[in-house]
Amino acid sequence: MTSTETHKDARIRRTRVAAAIATLAVVVGALATVPWLVSDYGLSLMVNVMSYLVLTIAWALFSGTTQLVSLATSAFFGIGMYTVAMLIKVLPLYATFGVAIGVGAAVALVVGVLTLRIAGMFFVIFGFGLSEMIRELTVWWEINQTHTMGRYVFVDFDTTMIYEHLLGLAVLVFLTGWLLRRSRLGLALLVIGEDETVARQVGINVPFAKVTIFIVSAMFMTLTGALMAPRFGFINPNFAFNPLVSFQVVIMAFLGGLQQLWGPVLGVIPLIILSEQLQTEFPFWYSVFLGLVFMVIVYFLPRGVTGLLEDVWAALGRPLELPRGFAGPLLDAWAWLSRPISLPRGIAGAIEERWSKFMPRPTQRR
Amino acid sequence: MQMQLRQTVSAAVLAAFGTIAGWTANAADAPKTIRIGYAISLSGVNAQGAATTTLPGYDLWVKDVNDAGGIFVKEFGKKIPIEVVAKYDDTSSAENMLRLEEKLMSQDKVDFVLPPWSTGFNLAAAPIFAKYGYPDLAVTANSMDEEQLVKQFPTLFFFLNQPPHFGGALIEVLNKYKNAGQLNNKIAMLSVGDQFGAEMSAGFGAGLKASGYDIVLQKSYPLGAADLTNEIKEAKASGADTFIAASYPPDTFMLTGTAITQGYNPKVFYTAVGTAFAEYGGNFKDKAQGVMGIGGWDPSLPGAQDYFKRQLAVTGHAPDGWASPVTYASLQILQQAIEKAGTLDRKKVLDTIVNGGPWDTVVGKVDLKTHIRETQWGAGQWQNGQFVGVSPSSMPGAQPVIFPKPAW
Known part of the structure; x- marks a missing residue:
């Protein structure tokens, strides 16, 4: 490879990056004005789009690279939502978001270490079971400890605020995915996705790579659930841990395609x-x-x-x-x-x- | 010639103005229909409950009103029929339900929105109804915080009482026979492992202990349990004269069936949700005689029997002896409030619902001054093929209790 070719490549790469950043800035700027342009219903539709966008891209961060289909989305979404519901009376809203992310990451760490060694099919079923198990545990806790079920989240955080925060989160998850594709970790995950045995042979720390990306993906899902809590107002475990969320995310990701970062949008x-x-x-x-x-x-x-x-x-x-x-x-x-x-x-x-x-x-x- | 042209033009302009004025006048005329919309669970886990308790009432009410030519609205001086312009499926997802309520109110701009099904969905929808000023006749909801919630959401109305009311109604019956020495003070109590079971068993338990009862068996079983034989055997062995289950429809049927096959015949056999279903009587026939349950109904009220027959004939669903007639009654109140207010203005209709009562309905007189229907049945009993209200005994039309429950 000659130096002129390398130089040309670098220029093309720079142009592509600059074009991508400019496009992203324009799109995000336009999206940020949406709450002032559409009806209440239009805005709630956009909240729905934005929340599923974050969930689907976050899902693709893990499942798209490792080729492991995860049905744990609703578990993390629910953890975020229910953590906010439980703490809203004792902590400020943003503090509950912080706690939620911590809880989501901790659960992802434990679950990741325990399960990411098991083969694909079992992992799928485990993810689904995890969501149901957390829901049942929450129900049990509420019945036996608090003797009630259902909590109110009435805070000054309206649909516009929820939308703008979700938009910010979408940009963040997008950038995370973009950086991941250009990092050693991203390359390692691609190799793992292609052939795990080969990955081990070339010296990749397979469990570490998988658990790391599982936690990152889970944190985005958890925060999405937390941001959606004020939208519901009244939350019980059945609202928070809705298995339909997991399935919809998988279908959306497959329909859009996993090869491109922006595939889920489609x-x-x-x-x-x-x-x-x-x-x-x-x-x-x-x-x-x-x-x-x-x-x-x-x-x-x-x-x-x-x-x-x-x-x-x-x-x-x-x-x-x-x-x-x-x-x-x-x-x-x-x-x-x-x-x-x-x-x-x-x-x-x-x-x-x-x-x-x-x-x-x-x-x-x- | 010029003059004539000017006249023609003037005439044309005048005619145009006249036409526009005519259109404007027409626009102020009566709307063709009163536009109604609702979002409810047509698919997903809540679909069965919505289809049993709520939807038949909606369908019957629309048919009844339109068969009569519509609702008379004084400001338009005529009867206006109802049109269901939007019937949406929330897919049993709270997020979808909230968005569809916003669509009904901010985009479809229907005149009135009928509520969704289940306590959780109604509590979640209440802020939206309040924000847009839509009267919220939430029938299938009850909560320990009713009084505080109706203050927070001024368009919200509750039709079912708080859990202690139902416990109190049963304890009133038990006390009568305990004090007469016909019933021992031992209680066997089961509850389903969810919100309803938790709140009911807590509410019943406190009241029972306060009245000097000894709960010799207290156990909860998981939602969707496939077999309750052991629980019934334990209840049978407990020596309690009174069996109470804070149960949901599937387990209500299962507990009754198991008690029959196990030959368990306590003097008082009480199950909760589902006992009042028409299917319960249809399923257990003569054996249902004497079974007590939550809710109740007075079939001797004016219009009640007629309502029962019409709902079965029109929708193919027999109403239950608890929330179904209340659903229909809530719509009768809406209809009468529109007539009394003489307008489709939601603010005025809302004020009329609060202050215009008491309203005549198929469940008797209902007053909503406090936004909560205070007077209502707490406990009912199957008597000769009908689930009738027996307690509180202060309710007009309360039937004497059949005691002890005849052997299966």
Whole structure:
């Protein structure tokens, strides 16, 4: 590799970074003015989008790199929310946020050390169980110790404040992801995701890397839950530890695609708009729809909607193979359905492919 | 010629003004419909409860009002029908419920919003109803903090009393037979492991001890327990004449079924939520005779029997003997308050709900001056195929208690 090429690469990299920062600044500035532009309902929709955006990017920080599907999102979201609910009468609001992050990190540390050695499938089930277990423990505690259930969080922290804080948190989680991709830890996690045995062989401290990123991801989820507490006003463990949150985050991340940091954006927004339509226009069908979307993504859209359209276009250009008879297409379909499933790359995957044709990437140096 | 043109133009302008004035006048005319909306759990864990207690009442009320031509609103001088313009599914998620309530009030701008289902959802929705000034007739909610909450949220109304009321009503019955020497002072008490069980067993326990009862068995079981045979066996072995369960519908049915198969026949058999369901009577038939439960109803009230038959015929759901008729009654109050206020102005309707009572409903006269329905049944009993109110005995229409409960 000659020095001129390196110099050119560095210039391209600098330009890309500057462009990215400028774009981000404009987008964030525009988003920050939203509360003064939309109705109350519009704002609460944006709060929903923003909270799921943070949760999904935070989820992708851990699951996107390590390839371990985590269903513990609702556990950390709930810890954040319920910590605020329990402490709001004795501590100022921001102090409860601080305690919540501490509790979330501590739980993530214990859980991470105990479970990140177990294989993928068991980890998925454990994450789901963790949320349910904490919910049951909280219920037990409230019944036997406080003889009540449900707490009030009435504080001077309105929807606009919640939105602006979530926006700040979204920027923070985005930057964290961006830095992670450029760090030794990020590289280590990618290697672990590809092949854990190889990672150990090359001397990566696998448990340390996994637990660290699990804690970072959990802290963002916990803070999101804490920020949402004043929105609810009345909180009981069933509100806080809602397993649906975990599933929605996974579906949103898969729909958007995990390869790009901004992939989740493309999963969160369409799904939230669609769920809103279902809840208002086609009540009853919400859960059925969520299940269908998941199946469609995993089976038919490994590269998102755009990928599907590309496949159809290519298929239309192919000559018909009539001699194989009517069974031919069925056999093809069967073979197609029986392909091994890989983690979906989502809409972002498709866009990334298009983008790479227009924008040169610096050559990888190893 | 010029003159004529000017006249034509003037006439045209005048005509245009006239038309606009006409439109404006039309706009001040009566609205075509009274627009109603609600967000409720149509899917998720709360869906069954909402479908049993709340939705049939909403459907029946809308049909009843519209069959009668609508609600008479004096400021428009005519009857205006109701239109349910929005029926949203909160998917049993509190966050979704809150957002949909905001949509109903800030975007759809419906005239009135009917409340969601469950205590938790109603308490969470109360600040939003108050913020937008919508009357909040929260039927399926009860709390130990009712008095403080209605002060904090001036549009909020409670229709179900606080837990000690229900304990007191049962203890009144027990005392009568204990003092007559017909009932021993031993109590076997089970409770479901959640908020309801915790608050009820605490409220019942304090009252029972104060009246000199000895709780010889006190046990809680998890929500969704699949088998309660051991609990019933322990109750049977405890020697208590009185069996109390602070239970939820699935366990209410299971405890009763298990007591029948185990041949457990205490003199007083009391289960909580679900006992008043029509399905309870349908399921246990003659064996339900003498079983006591939470809530109660006076079927002899004017309109009550008729309401029962109509709800079954129109919605296919028989009402229960507790919260279903109260749901319908809350809507009767809304309807009468609109008529009495003579306007769709929510502030005036709200004032009328508070000060215009007592209101005639299928659960008797209801007064909401304190924002809390004070007079109500605490305990009921299955008597000849109906779940009727028996306590407090001061309630008009209180039936004499069947004691002891006949053997299964």
